[in-house]
Amino acid sequence: MSASVVITGAGTVGPAGSGFDALRSAVREGRQQLSPVDRSAGFHCSGRAALAGVLGEDPYSPWLSMRDARRMSPASRMAVTSARMAIEAAQLGEGDLSGEGTAICLGTSFGSTNYASALLQQVHDQGPLSISPLLFMETVANAHAGQVALALGATGSNVTISQREASGLLAVARGADLIRAGRAERVLAGSVDEVSPILHAMLDRFGALARPSQDEDVEVARVFDSERAGFVISEGGTTFVLEAEEQAAMRAAPILARVTACARATDPSASAADWGHGHEELARRLVTRLERQGIGLDSIDLVVSGANGSRRGDALEARVLRAGFGSMLPPVLAPKSVTGEYGGGFLASALLSLEPVDWAATPGFRREDPELGLSPYLGEELGAARRVLVTTLAAGGAACWLVMERCDAR
Amino acid sequence: MERVVVTGLGAVSPHGLGVSSLWDGLTGCRAAIRDLDLFDASLHRTRLAGQLESSVADASGRFPTGSRRLTRTDRFALEATREALRHAGLERSPELGEAGVYFGTSTGGMLEGERVYSDVVNQSIGPETRLRFLQLAGQPLGAPAEAIARFFDLHGPVETSGAACAASTMALETALSSLRSGEVELALAGGSDGLCGLTYGGFNSLRAVSPERTRPFRKDREGLSLGEGAGVLVLETEAHAHRRGATILAELAGAGTSCDAHHMTAPHPEGAGARLAMKRALADAGLEAEDIDFVNAHGTGTPHNDAAEWCALSSVFGERAGALPLTSTKGAVGHLLGACGALEAVATILCLQAGVVHPTPGHGEPDPECPVDLVIDSPRAIAPCRAAISVNLAFGGANAAVVLRHPEAGAGS
Numbered sequence: 001m002s003a004s005v006v007i008t009g010a011g012t013v014g015p016a017g018s019g020f021d022a023l024r025s026a027v028r029e030g031r032q033q034l035s036p037v038d039r040s041a042g043f044h045c046s047g048r049a050a051l052a053g054v055l056g057e058d059p060y061s062p063w064l065s066m067r068d069a070r071r072m073s074p075a076s077r078m079a080v081t082s083a084r085m086a087i088e089a090a091q092l093g094e095g096d097l098s099g100e101g102t103a104i105c106l107g108t109s110f111g112s113t114n115y116a117s118a119l120l121q122q123v124h125d126q127g128p129l130s131i132s133p134l135l136f137m138e139t140v141a142n143a144h145a146g147q148v149a150l151a152l153g154a155t156g157s158n159v160t161i162s163q164r165e166a167s168g169l170l171a172v173a174r175g176a177d178l179i180r181a182g183r184a185e186r187v188l189a190g191s192v193d194e195v196s197p198i199l200h201a202m203l204d205r206f207g208a209l210a211r212p213s214q215d216e217d218v219e220v221a222r223v224f225d226s227e228r229a230g231f232v233i234s235e236g237g238t239t240f241v242l243e244a245e246e247q248a249a250m251r252a253a254p255i256l257a258r259v260t261a262c263a264r265a266t267d268p269s270a271s272a273a274d275w276g277h278g279h280e281e282l283a284r285r286l287v288t289r290l291e292r293q294g295i296g297l298d299s300i301d302l303v304v305s306g307a308n309g310s311r312r313g314d315a316l317e318a319r320v321l322r323a324g325f326g327s328m329l330p331p332v333l334a335p336k337s338v339t340g341e342y343g344g345g346f347l348a349s350a351l352l353s354l355e356p357v358d359w360a361a362t363p364g365f366r367r368e369d370p371e372l373g374l375s376p377y378l379g380e381e382l383g384a385a386r387r388v389l390v391t392t393l394a395a396g397g398a399a400c401w402l403v404m405e406r407c408d409a410r
Numbered sequence: 411m412e413r414v415v416v417t418g419l420g421a422v423s424p425h426g427l428g429v430s431s432l433w434d435g436l437t438g439c440r441a442a443i444r445d446l447d448l449f450d451a452s453l454h455r456t457r458l459a460g461q462l463e464s465s466v467a468d469a470s471g472r473f474p475t476g477s478r479r480l481t482r483t484d485r486f487a488l489e490a491t492r493e494a495l496r497h498a499g500l501e502r503s504p505e506l507g508e509a510g511v512y513f514g515t516s517t518g519g520m521l522e523g524e525r526v527y528s529d530v531v532n533q534s535i536g537p538e539t540r541l542r543f544l545q546l547a548g549q550p551l552g553a554p555a556e557a558i559a560r561f562f563d564l565h566g567p568v569e570t571s572g573a574a575c576a577a578s579t580m581a582l583e584t585a586l587s588s589l590r591s592g593e594v595e596l597a598l599a600g601g602s603d604g605l606c607g608l609t610y611g612g613f614n615s616l617r618a619v620s621p622e623r624t625r626p627f628r629k630d631r632e633g634l635s636l637g638e639g640a641g642v643l644v645l646e647t648e649a650h651a652h653r654r655g656a657t658i659l660a661e662l663a664g665a666g667t668s669c670d671a672h673h674m675t676a677p678h679p680e681g682a683g684a685r686l687a688m689k690r691a692l693a694d695a696g697l698e699a700e701d702i703d704f705v706n707a708h709g710t711g712t713p714h715n716d717a718a719e720w721c722a723l724s725s726v727f728g729e730r731a732g733a734l735p736l737t738s739t740k741g742a743v744g745h746l747l748g749a750c751g752a753l754e755a756v757a758t759i760l761c762l763q764a765g766v767v768h769p770t771p772g773h774g775e776p777d778p779e780c781p782v783d784l785v786i787d788s789p790r791a792i793a794p795c796r797a798a799i800s801v802n803l804a805f806g807g808a809n810a811a812v813v814l815r816h817p818e819a820g821a822g823s
Contacts, residue, residue, distance in 0.1 A: 136612030141572030146806025264567035
């Protein structure tokens with residue numbers, strides 16, 4: 001039997017602020033922290049999305065010195081900051097993470113798009129010889145994982161996974177696999193992404209983002225709502241410390257959750273930029289793959305859904321859940337209505353779902369879509385969830401589901 | 411632990427489409443590194459790259475619905491996948507549906523992104539720009555793996571490694587892990603990368619590129635040559651391969667990964683991370699250093715990389731390090747970044763099958779500081795030719811190594 005994997009520490013930085021307390025407040029209040037995106041570069045179309053969840057002032061203090069921050073992209077700063085928070089929460093010292101026993105496993109959907117666009121601008125304005133080595137180095141997708149390893153002296157496996165919206169969940173799943181397979185003693189696993197004007201504009205041009213409507217002058221991600229029309233992007237980073245449960249118990253570590261099982265699949269009916277329609281096939285694989293790991297969906301108390309307000313994505317998610325759970329569908333939390341898409345807020349929310357937090361009713365949700373037949377959490381009494389299913393279906397077809405549970409759940 | 415075997419190979423390389431083109435080029439000791447015309451490189455230190463000829467690159471877009479939206483990197487990935495599936499006898503097999511896709515890439519659709527950027531900032535938006543906007547859907551690194559799942563109707567997991575120059579070697583490790591754990595019985599593992607201006611300029615800004623064709627492990631080497639292409643391996647559990655009567659080409663016996671945690675772009679000077687990755691790969695394969703018969707090195711041809719790699723090899727192989735036949739596929743096709751590990755694994759398997767080590771093109775004296783037994787000029791027959799290690803080192807300090815075995819070498823073990 002392979003090792004049971006637990007989360008012993010977690011750190012998060014995002015638009016709501018630094019740390020889990022800030023995120024707890026945001027989900028209690030149903031508050032999405034959005035700010036205007038710079039649209040001056042000319043990439044945006046007029047009259048469309050203008051907001052995103054971006055970090056506030058001084059989000060890295062006291063975790064990252066100005067000196068170190070200068071040689072990192074925003075995403076790398078978020079990764080190192082959330083990693084250090086997680087290490088402290090796990091009651092470990094940074095020295096405990098140095099050496100070959102520690103692996104880093106980070107997901108990123110887009111990498112450092114701020115630095116990539118700065119490089120493109122350099123080339124355009126000053127020619128190709130002007131390319132800054134620092135900017136170039138940080139545009140490489142694994143720069144964030146590399147910076148975390150460098151900060152900690154972690155010489156174990158250094159993994160970067162990039163699969164659009166599924167990147168973070170896949171990274172945690174893969175991190176747990178590394179421990180189960182005996183390939184790492186500890187894994188810092190998580191997700192990081194940054195908002196840039198060019199990324200915002202690109203997603204807006206694809207029609208992916210929520211836009212101002214006739215009755216509202218700001219964009220709102222209406223997850224599962226009949227009038228949903230897109231998502232809101234956010235930046236941030238979330239890192240978990242993963243360990244074998246036996247090792248965590250030996251050092252009397254705080255155990256925040258157990259990573260019990262994982263299922264991964266693909267919907268090949270998805271187009272390159274959108275979600276597909278293969279809900280029956282996805283549901284079948286969700287059920288069978290979890291059953292192979294001894295998990296029946298009837299043991300799930302709560303679904304933490306990765307639905308984000310996109311028209312087709314939410315429809316696919318609802319249909320997969322209905323096909324998988326049938327009439328036994330438990331309450332469905334939709335944290336991206338608060339955290340936005342990307343940036344690790346969703347991962348952090350999944351961990352919060354195992355705490356007795358009074359979540360606000362899903363912000364932005366007004367009316368059920370009769371075609372979906374599913375309403376997200378509306379503020380009813382939730383009770384204490386012992387075992388949750390965390391879901392992510394990504395544009396382009398990737399799917400990942402994680403079962404997490406409280407450690408008193410067995 | 412169940413053995414994982416290779417039953418199909420696919421390649422798109424600067425030598426052309428297909429594994430046979432690659433093998434002809436490698437054994438002919440030809441460097442497919444020539445003047446670049448994909449974008450303007452006139453201001454750079456070099457204008458050379460392992461670029462696919464335009465006619466070949468265009469022909470690699472022979473896919474139906476939605477193919478206009480595919481990026482160059484996607485097309486290379488699909489072409490290599492189709493060849494690998496045909497080779498494995500799986501192209502239209504119902505068994506294919508549950509296969510996982512484990513892929514690596516470094517640039518994704520950056521070339522198309524650059525062109526859109528240029529059109530927008532120059533306000534020269536035309537019909538071509540609209541097509542390029544559609545191709546931006548392929549900009550994220552996950553796009554080639556998703557395109558493979560979409561075009562071949564695969565429902566298993568997709569997972570893309572973004573570990574720069576070690577990306578596709580890491581993808582092989584992930585596939586190996588997923589096959590051993592029973593999550594999948596069949597996997598497509600590989601990598602794909604197309605050349606683009608940013609990467610070309612970035613490596614120039616680091617002064618990592620050679621003004622001449624790359625000359626790995628030579629005394630006066632001056633850097634790497636960039637390249638493009640894709641490599642794909644069909645992997646399956648041995649039981650699955652036997653059940654369907656597949657021909658086993660090789661065994662993916664082990665994999666190991668590590669991080670230098672030393673510098674973001676420079677390798678650890680003593681090759682500490684590379685050493686750990688190789689030792690882990692050997693341990694994972696259940697082999698000792700003396701079981702390895704040749705090395706396919708990362709061998710970029712930069713002064714620092716080759717020196718660090720020699721240190722790592724010396725540490726792993728001891729006195730044998732200087733007598734172990736060694737080749738660098740990059741000497742022939744350039745550095746394919748996220749695709750290099752997969753293409754080099756393909757090349758390594760071809761060597762194992764033929765009982766020869768392909769030569770490393772390039773002139774110049776051997777480097778006495780890196781006294782490897784570099785195979786040059788022509789293929790070298792070796793006996794026995796049972797097992798090889800293929801190594802890749804990346805920015806961010808990421809390292810990965812795989813151990814590949816002749817199918818008969820490990821049978822019954």
